[in-house]
Amino acid sequence: MSKRILIFDDDVDILSICTYILEEQGWEVFTSPHCNNIDATVRSIKPDIILMDNWIPDTGGIIATQTIKSQEDLKEIPVIYFSANNDIQSLAKQAGADTYLEKPFDLTELELVIEKMLRDKPPASA
Template sequence: MKRILIFDDDTDILEILTYLLTEKGWEVHTRTNCNNIISILEECRPDVILMDNWIPDTGGIIATRTLKAHEEFKEIPVVYFSANNDIEKLATEAGADTWLAKPFDLDELELMLSRF
């Protein structure tokens, strides 16, 4: 079973994604902040990460850069997702592997996650 870790401060999004991805066979872990991201990764050991841009307190860009600079976790794919108009630029700035604009279609998310 593949593990996904979702960082988003919107608990409604976390609940919906947890339900939908669990139904698809994923083991889902969620966090409403990305403080101490390395400790969280050590605990969850995800196969892929969904990272929101606007997340307290560290923020998605710094959190993504932190994990991509870490020798043990730098290979974990990060899907940067946000409702921000310049999501592609933000994802590149963060060092994410790919991006997904909110609101997104569930089929689009599934297709993206199937690549990892």
């Protein structure tokens, strides 16, 4: 079974680059340029990891991440918060994200943070 990643970002260049790199590594990549109906989107895809942009339309990354983390069946999915904001660490904490990644990031950083989140992810409950 392939690993699934869901990327929320309204920057098509970031989506394209991340999709290309992650598909090369065997990920099944899903993207969304907005966070409308985010809980339904996440439930339909069932990702192993979520990348969440801070400036994602319409509610923004903080509320979108809080929405995911408030759902009993979704809260264990690791969320990597990513942004060019210089206060990314406190924004990620406020959102309830599992970790963060500063933009611009290099591809090695992206791979390392995803691998760490997969390693640290609790096993799915039966």
